[in-house]
Amino acid sequence: MVTRYIFITGGVTSSLGKGLASAALGALLQARGYSVLLRKLDPYLNIDPGTLSPYEHGEVFVTDDGTEADLDLGHYERFTGVSARSSDYVTTGKIYSTVLSRERRGDYLGATVQVIPHITDEIKSFIMRDTENADFVLCEIGGTVGDIEGLPYLEAIRQLRNDLGRERTLFVHLTLLPYIATAGELKTKPTQHSVKELLSVGIQADILLCRSDRPIPQEAKRKLAQFCNLASDNVIAALDASNIYEVPLQYHAEGLDRQVCHHFCLDESASDLAQWQGIQTQLGAANKSLKIGIVGKYTQLLDAYKSLIEALNHAAIPLGLKLDLVWIDSQDLDQLHQKLKDVKAILVPGGFGERGIEGKLEAIRFARENKVPFLGICFGMQLAVIEACRNQLGLAQASSTEFGPTAEPVVGLMREWQSEAGIQTRTESSDLGGTMRVGSYPCRLMPHSLVHTVYNADLIQERHRHRYEVNTHYIERLAEAGLKCSGLSPDGVLPEIVERADHPWFIGVQFHPELKSRLFEPHPLFSAFIKAAMA
Incomplete structure (x- = not known):
């Protein structure tokens, strides 16, 4: 098998959508019968985004094998269905850490370690690893x-272009064509300068993807082609879409996948986009609205909940629904009740830290007392347990050790757990980075429970990312209050799922189900949650 490499770069400005462009192109190549891998190379010096604030970098996506990665890997998985791995994500921090570790071991035999060739060789090695x-x-x-x-x-x-040749490599450059209202036209100069900047480091773009909020005139395409040294057919319009799942169809209509095949001398004709066209038909036919309240503390930056939003949409599309997501700032207690009374279901997502917990606890109490369908994810599950202890068991000091010492540690720091690599141990003094239970872990579901009905399985695998666990010493007392543990780690040590038998639909999960939801395979937990909200 001959593996071909496509490199997607960006210019002019950030946030143009390189991740979506990569994911959409991957989906188009799959529609032509090819297998794809998608990888992200992040230039920042952090080892991973795990310790970054969501306001800095959006959500942290987690792979099955425990890699904390950029949210673009979520786009890759949702568009292509290919599960990402640790070998699909790297940062400059990881690259330098690897090279410097080798230098300390003496692997370079006394040579001066430099960006070229040592850093660049490690980057090339990462790009080509496990791609056969x-x-x-x-x-x-x-x-x-x-x-x-x-x-x-x-x-x-x-x-790599020199190493592999043009017949195995392709450079796609994503730029912006801004519209200047006073001039009444799209301006090509920013793109020209971006291509020139790319050329200054020795890379000639093969295909231009031009982001624009309006159709690009043929004259502008010809101008770009002439000044950027491209064929006109290789200037592709990347227009704003009504929804992200329309992007593959737009790119196909513009000829992106055809030009990629042309570059590699592959068949340009066969393509099956029926699934993608079906999704657009379903979206166009959606005629019912449903309000879902999401109570969090990062509601001013929705990228912090990117996978969550998409998982909810995946569940809604087959049901003919247009979701009206009501974002409720958990720190704004004055507006909390006003907004909660208008929603059909309540979701409390993951998070870290004490800030905003009172609003989340109040939202959980509201859902419990008013029989509103509720889903708590990770931190949301832990707070559901704390809410039950405080308001039903009378344990006023019930809390998490994440917030400091407490007489009732209902949620505590994980000190030891079993993974495929063996027993993992952590203490309060351990580094924040890389110390969580991260990745896919099994959970055994209790027979006849609501979650067993949802999953229709005895054992499930879900992705985790957390440092604290529900204290099993409170499980029996919680059951007396109506909150029972319906999912445990196979060894029975770690509570994974809680639910209420005295409630129409109330589930809290320690893992992040949104990370495994796919466009063509909605996650069963979200599908059940949306159906409960419709009831």
């Missing part, structure tokens, strides 16, 4: 051309 079973590897380079942090990555992919 893929027809295409799509590598997104984070940041924008001109960023000093990104230069080693651009040099590495420039070298």
Whole structure:
């Protein structure tokens, strides 16, 4: 099998959608019968985004094998159905850490360690590792051309063009065509400068993806082609879409996948986009609205809940629903009740820290007392347990040790757990980065429970990302209050799911089910939650 490499870079400005562009192109290549892998190379010096604030980097996506990664890997999985791995995500921090570890071991035999060749060689090694079973590897380079942090990555992919040849490599450059209202036209100069900047490091863009909020005139395409040294057919419009799942169809209509195949001398004709067209038909036919309240503390930056939003949409699309997501700031107690009384279901997502917990606890109490369908995810499950202890068991000091010492540690720091790599141990003094229970772990469901009905399985695998666990010493007392543990780790040590038998639909889960939801395979927990809200 000949593996071909497509490198996606960005210019002019950030947040143009390189991740979506990569995911959409991957889906288009799959529609032509090819296998794909998608990878993200992030230029920042953090080892991973695990310790970054959501306001800095959006949500942290988690893979089955326990990698904390950029949210773009979520786009890759949702569009292609291919599960990401640790070998699909890297940062400059990881690259330098690997190289410096080798230097300390003496692997470089006394040579001076430099960006070229040592850093660039490690980047190239990452790009090509474990790719032998893929027809295409799509590598997104984070940041924008001109960023000093990104230069080693651009040099590495420039070298790969020389190593592999044009017949196995393709450069796609995503830029912005701004519309200047006073001039009444789209301006091509920013894109020209971006392509020139890319050329200054030795990379000639093969295809231009031009983001625009309106159709691009043919004259503008011809101008870009002439000044950027491209064929006109390789200037592709990337127009704003009504929804992200329309993007593959738009790119196909513009000829992106055809031009990729043309570059690699592959068949340009066969493509099956029936599934994607079906999704658009379903979205167009959606004629019912449903209000779902989401109570969190990052509601001003919805990228913090990217996978959650998409998982809810995946569940709603087959049901003909348009979701009206009501974002409720858990710190705004004055508005909390006003907004909660208008929603059909309440969701409390994951999070860290004490800020905003009173609003979340009040939302959980509201859902419990008013029989409103409720889903608590990770931290949301832990707070459901604390709410029951405080308001039903009379344990006023019930809390989590995450917030400080407490006489009633209903939720406490995980000190030891079993993983595929063996027993993992943590203490209060352990580093924050890489100390959580991260990745896919099994959960055994209790027979005749609501979650057993939802999953229709005895054993499930779900992705985790947390440091604290529900204290099993409170499980029996919680059951007396109506909150029973319906899912445990196979060894019976870690509570994974709680639910209420005295409530129409009330479930809290320690894991993050949103991370495994796919467009063509909605997660059963979200499907059940939405159906309960419709009842």
